[in-house]
Amino acid sequence: xxxxxxxxxxxxxxxxxLMVGNGLQGTLLGVRGAIEGFSTLEMSIVMSAYFAGFLGxxxxxxxxxxxxxxxxxxxxxGSMISAALILFPVLTDPISWTLLRxxxxxxxxxxxxxxxxxxxxxxxNETRGKALSIYMIVQMLGVVxxxxxxxxxxxxxxxxxxxxxxxxxLSFAPILLSATPxxxxxxxxxxxxxxIFSVSPLGCTGIFIMGGVYSAMFxxxxxxxxxxxxxxxxxxxxxxxxxxxxxxxxxxxGWVSDRMDRRVLILGVSVLAAGVAVLxxxxxxxxxxxxxxxxxxxxxxxxxxxxxxAYTNDFxxxxxxxxxxxxxxxxxxTGAIFGPLVVGAIMGAVGPAGYFGYLAVxxxxxxxxxxxxxxxxxAPGWEETGxxxxxxPSGSPVAMEWAQEAFIEAAQEEEEAEDKP
Numbered sequence: 001x002x003x004x005x006x007x008x009x010x011x012x013x014x015x016x017x018l019m020v021g022n023g024l025q026g027t028l029l030g031v032r033g034a035i036e037g038f039s040t041l042e043m044s045i046v047m048s049a050y051f052a053g054f055l056g057x058x059x060x061x062x063x064x065x066x067x068x069x070x071x072x073x074x075x076x077x078g079s080m081i082s083a084a085l086i087l088f089p090v091l092t093d094p095i096s097w098t099l100l101r102x103x104x105x106x107x108x109x110x111x112x113x114x115x116x117x118x119x120x121x122x123x124x125n126e127t128r129g130k131a132l133s134i135y136m137i138v139q140m141l142g143v144v145x146x147x148x149x150x151x152x153x154x155x156x157x158x159x160x161x162x163x164x165x166x167x168x169x170l171s172f173a174p175i176l177l178s179a180t181p182x183x184x185x186x187x188x189x190x191x192x193x194x195x196i197f198s199v200s201p202l203g204c205t206g207i208f209i210m211g212g213v214y215s216a217m218f219x220x221x222x223x224x225x226x227x228x229x230x231x232x233x234x235x236x237x238x239x240x241x242x243x244x245x246x247x248x249x250x251x252x253x254g255w256v257s258d259r260m261d262r263r264v265l266i267l268g269v270s271v272l273a274a275g276v277a278v279l280x281x282x283x284x285x286x287x288x289x290x291x292x293x294x295x296x297x298x299x300x301x302x303x304x305x306x307x308x309x310a311y312t313n314d315f316x317x318x319x320x321x322x323x324x325x326x327x328x329x330x331x332x333x334t335g336a337i338f339g340p341l342v343v344g345a346i347m348g349a350v351g352p353a354g355y356f357g358y359l360a361v362x363x364x365x366x367x368x369x370x371x372x373x374x375x376x377x378x379a380p381g382w383e384e385t386g387x388x389x390x391x392x393p394s395g396s397p398v399a400m401e402w403a404q405e406a407f408i409e410a411a412q413e414e415e416e417a418e419d420k421p
Contacts, residue, residue, distance in 0.1 A: 010174035012138050015115055017171035019142025021164035022108055024149050025085055026050070027239050028164075029097070030222025031155045031232065032089070040223060042094040044344020047219035048337055049098045051211075053105025055333035061110035065117075071176065074114050077107040078172050085165040089158050133251075136392055140247040147240035151233050196312070196327045202373040203312030206266065207328050209366045210305045211335025213359060214393040216343040217242060217301065221294075224355040227347060234287060241294035246302030248295075253303040262311040263374050266304065270367035273300040277360035281353050297359065304366075305332070305393045332393055 026047075033043045064073050084100045084107075091097070116135075146164075153160040197204045221242060225235035257265050273296075280293040309328060316324055346354035 010177065011115065012134065014171045014174040015135065016138045016142040016145075017167050017174075018108075018111065018115070019139050020146045020149070021081075021085070021167035021171065023143035023146030024160070024164045024167070025088075025104070026218065027147060027150055027222040027236065028155055028160050029088065029101075030220070031150075031226055031235060033097075033223065034226035035156050036092050038094055038097075040227065040348045041344050043223045044220065044340040044347075046094060046097045046101055047223070047340040047344075048215070049101035050105035050219065051215050051333065051336040051339070053102035053107075054109040055105075055330070055337065056102075057106035057109025058113070058329055058333060060106070061113040064110060065114060073110060074172060074176065077110050078168060081107045081111070081168050082165045085161055085168065089161045136250070137247060139392055140243050144240045144243045144247075147236040150236040155232065193327055193331075196324050199315050199324075200312040202263065202266070202370060203308050203315075203328075204331055205369055206308040206366055207305065207312075207332045208335040209362050210301070210308065210393060211332040211337075212339035212342065213301055213362050214305070214332075215336035215339035216355070216358060217298070219340045220343050220347075220355060223344075224347070224352055227355075228284060228290075228352040230287070238290060238294055241291050242298030242302075245295035245297070245299030249299030250303045250306070253300075253307065257307050257310060262307060262314065263370055266307055266311065267367050267370040267374070269300050269304055269307070270363045270370060273297055273304075274360045274363035274367060276300065277356045277363060280356035281360065284353060284356065293356070301359075301363070302392070306391045309391060336393070 029046065030043065033046065038046070061073070081104055084104050087100055088097065091100070149163060150160070153163070218239075221239045222235055225238050230238060253265070253269065276293050276296045280290060280297075283289045284293075312324065312328065343355055343358040346358050348354075350357070
């Protein structure tokens with residue numbers, strides 16, 4: 001673990017600053033949109049635009065990096081992010097914000113691809129799994145820290161928009177000045193959608209649903225907070241609780257998943273998450289209950305993405321896993337585009353309660369489908385499955401391939417250990 005920090009501290013510091021900047025702008029827009037008088041539906045379109053841009057960046061970034069290299073892509077897109085962040089308080093209309101969010105989503109996706117390529121290249125076979133875990137923790141800490149910055153300024157002014165712009169600009173310094181050599185960039189040709197769905201219908205369906213859950217959970221959480229009448233400080237704590245829960249419960253759920261039928265665990269976690277969301281629908285006006293719900297829901301929902309990836313991998317050969325990762329990213333990204341749009345329409349019709357009602361319905365739907373799949377297909381024994389690898393729904397294709405490599409290496413090590421007399 002210490003070796004990973006020593007060899008990649010500059011890259012990890014840069015990524016943390018990126019996440020602080022990205023996390024702050026996402027929550028800040030939800031609050032500022034209410035101040036500007038944007039409707040819930042308009043804000044849902046603005047928030048959805050980020051995920052549309054992110055999906056486009058995941059597809060387009062590899063070609064850009066091959067043509068002009070990591071450093072030029074980093075510099076160009078970093079400048080665009082900084083400029084776009086400053087323009088939000090200047091161009092205060094839904095159409096401009098939607099276009100800016102598309103640009104920011106595209107740029108952040110490409111920047112993540114670039115930075116994650118460097119981080120993965122800095123890892124060895126022995127440290128890749130630890131590096132992935134540290135990277136995920138750094139991402140979470142960055143977003144949680146961002147929520148604390150929200151209360152230090154006036155969301156109706158300019159200063160809070162300048163802060164993420166500065167943080168994003170500063171994040172490139174430790175990354176670009178790092179002694180870590182620039183990696184050669186290669187990506188695996190993805191599997192066909194029909195092929196991967198035939199391999200794991202539950203994995204693909206679940207990851208699509210989790211895209212809708214994740215984008216609504218984080219893209220619309222600040223919008224929900226403003227609609228529910230929370231103060232600025234309460235909104236920052238509420239949003240942070242989702243991420244803290246995900247960070248705390250990621251590893252316990254991962255540990256359990258390596259020791260039982262993952263399908264049963266997916267079913268159980270989904271049922272618990274749906275039940276927790278229903279509690280918020282019934283008692284969302286009690287702030288301490290709302291915090292408990294956001295912590296537990298984030299802690300249950302975040303690991304589900306990695307759990308579904310691991311479950312899909314259980315039915316793949318090693319040489320298929322990296323190729324499958326690209327399609328899983330696409331499926332998740334497609335679901336993420338629709339999440340804010342649907343929850344925004346529901347909240348516009350029934351009020352803030354529609355936010356957790358939407359999350360409860362999606363998690364219940366995943367539980368029902370998992371139960372159905374358990375009746376039509378036998379699961380591999382837990383002793384025949386691979387190891388759980390933590391990966392975030394916000395990860396780029398590089399992060400997914402990184403997780404797949406860690407998964408493969410852990411599985412191969414287990415097989416070698418079993419073969420030894």
